[in-house]
Amino acid sequence: MNQEDSQLYQPHQASFRDPSGFIFSHQGKVYRQVNMPYRAHYDHLMKSGLYDALKEKNWLVAHEEVDIPAQGMDAYKVLLPSQIFFTSYPYEWSFSQLKDAALRTLDIQKLSLEYGMCLKDASAYNIQFEEGTPTLIDTLSLALYEEGRPWVAYRQFCQHFLAPLALMAKTDIRLSQLLKIHIDGIPLDLSSGLLPKRSWLNFRLLMHLHLQAKMQKAFSRTDEGDRNGSRRPSKLSKNGLLGIINSLRNSIQKLDWQPTGTEWAQYYQATNYSDSSFENKSRIVAGFLKLAAPEVVWDLGANTGYFTRLANALGAAAIAFDVDPAAVEINYRMLKEKKEKYPLPLVMDLTNPTPGLGWSCTERDSLIKRGPADCVMALALIHHLAISNNVPLERIADFLSLLGRNLIIEFVPKSDSQVRRLLQSRNDIFDFYSKDHFEKSFSAYFSIVRIEAVAGSERTLYLMKRIARKQ
């Protein structure tokens, strides 16, 4: 393949472990190449009716077979899958999002067995939330089922799903962040050690986590006698496998976490708006959104997604980011209850946003790399960054200009009661924190299109458009 051709086909940074095929980009679209080793499995998937069954339920990403030239001698087919709206990662999901992704994986596994197929991997990165529902995006995960073989993905499932969920529910919700450090799921021995002693009384957690951790350790030692691999392979009947799947499903179904008691959960009850000023704010934001007419909106510090839903109502596909897992959880539960397709709620700490992770630091994209959005909303946010986190206004402007082409931002002055509360117990070193300085700092990165004061409050809303960066 000459230089020109190789530039047209960009293999995806995260797709290299499975010899069955891989993902690549070509002219702005993402494709999946299917290789010969997977041929029999793919044909069965398509002919047996499993693909249709999964597609109908929206459990598996739909695809078309296309005629573009493949790469390498090993190619069988090229597929054009339905394009994903936004790639999110398990360490950005709330408790129920990870739980639903886990249950969906098990349901897909159960259904596949009815058609003589089985999941050969069970990674949380194979699930994406498309239009509000967890969807399997790796078509090549489905392989022909060989009765008698244990489930090869059982360990992976427990590390990616069961262990983090148990830790979030029983130890601390923040432990989902361990998924950032351990990119193949949280190791079972670590999970076992962090879970409360009471979890040993839970029969299913005892088997799938504690006991499995012990067995992993016991059999990882390479004794002299076993060096030649003479161990007889374990057998697992189909009913045994179904028993394990049901057991895992029940275990996960019973795990629960209530989003109360965190700092932000009762936020909207205790805000700084009179009802009419809240209405004014909504009206102004809606006006700005209509002007900017974005297709994709990132709502930063979205809390439970009130303004994100405003963007959705005006025709944008929106993502609601918030640092508080409780707010994201409430947002997601609302999404499910109302059967909405958007927004996509995600956990994100803007002072330490998701970095590039995995192989070569590019396997899992950073937040910045997944942008820019057409429009970023930063409502009731700036004082948390500038005052609580001591970030200079220039740097906030710089960062926001990386994330979006347009910006709707609310300036919250020192006279505001929220800011007064933040300054209560600390020295006021924020001489720079003023409306004038705010406008000056942001003008280096944006041109200010509209300014409107929110009647009934001390705050001001701005609509800004990103300009070329001054070097």
Next chain:
Amino acid sequence: MIPNKSCMIAIAAAIVAILFYSPPAYAYLDPGTGSMILQGIIGALAALAVVLKIYWHRVMLLLGIRKDTRTNQQDGSGKLN
């Protein structure tokens, strides 16, 4: 050198075999020895649980405590569920 007929057939068969042979694309993952063994154990327990459930049902039938409803639930759901 021109190959004879049986040689040609052998070559053709070899080519067909190479083109159509799909080696198991099954497991590129490391399943973990301990995890596989554990599944064998759990699977055996699940199968045992199913047997016990049937056996228990028969005992109850015999004693006249339960009626014969002739259910056919062989989905492997046993005590582990």
